[in-house]
Amino acid sequence: DASNWRAGDLVLTREINPGRIGRWIERAQVKGGYAKEDARWTHAALYLGDRLTVCEATFSLWPPSHGIVQTALWDYCGDSAIRIRRPLAIDSAEAAWLLAIMALTQMRKDYDFGYVLRLASIAFSGKGFWTAGTRSVLSPSALICSTLYADAFARQTGRTLGEQNNGICTPAFLSQSDKFEDKNIGWLPILA
Numbered sequence: 388d389a390s391n392w393r394a395g396d397l398v399l400t401r402e403i404n405p406g407r408i409g410r411w412i413e414r415a416q417v418k419g420g421y422a423k424e425d426a427r428w429t430h431a432a433l434y435l436g437d438r439l440t441v442c443e444a445t446f447s448l449w450p451p452s453h454g455i456v457q458t459a460l461w462d463y464c465g466d467s468a469i470r471i472r473r474p475l476a477i478d479s480a481e482a483a484w485l486l487a488i489m490a491l492t493q494m495r496k497d498y499d500f501g502y503v504l505r506l507a508s509i510a511f512s513g514k515g516f517w518t519a520g521t522r523s524v525l526s527p528s529a530l531i532c533s534t535l536y537a538d539a540f541a542r543q544t545g546r547t548l549g550e551q552n553n554g555i556c557t558p559a560f561l562s563q564s565d566k567f568e569d570k571n572i573g574w575l576p577i578l579a
Contacts, residue, residue: 388573389460394436395477395486395543396570397536399428399470399562400463412558419510420517421559428470428558431532432458433490433539436483442490444535446498453498455535457491472567476544489539499529506555516555533558 402409409429416426432443439460446453463469477483509516530538537548537556548556548566561567 388575389438395483396434397472398432400430400467415510416559420515425559425562428562431558444532455493455496471570486543497529
C-alpha cells in the first residue's frame, strides 16, 4: 500500500533469498564498515509518486542490460524486503516532486561499473570507506543505485548525503543515515 508514500521517497530493497550479487554487495558493505543491519540493504531506488513505479540504476546479466530506468514496484513484491525512507530535508509535496524529476532527468545514463569496482577495491582492501584519503570520484555520465538517489537529492536541495564518509554513497549508507525517517509499509489485500 503506497498511499502514504510520497514522490522522492527512498526505496531500499534486499532479496529475501539473496543470490551471488546480493551476498557480494552485503559483504562489501560490511567490509567497508557498515553494520550488518544496514549492509543487508543492497539496492536503492527513488519512488515516483504514482503508486506504480520507481526510478533506479540497475543492471541485468541476462538479458544483458543496464542503466537508469523506470521500473514497476511489482517487480519487488514477493522476492524482496522493502524499506521506505523519507528525506527530512524535503518538506513539501512540490519539493518531493522536484526530487523525483531530478532522478528522471538521468534516464538512459549508464550504470557505473567502474564505481562499483572502486567501492569493492576500497572495501576489500581492509581500509574501509571512512579511511582518511579514501576518495570516490563519480563519472558525471554514469551512476549506481545509491548515487542516483544522492545525485538527485544534491541537485534538488543543494546538500549532499554522503559527506561524513568521504563522499561514498551505498545503500547501507542510505539505510543508516539520520537524514531520513522511516515510513510504514502496509500491504493491500488481494481481492478475488
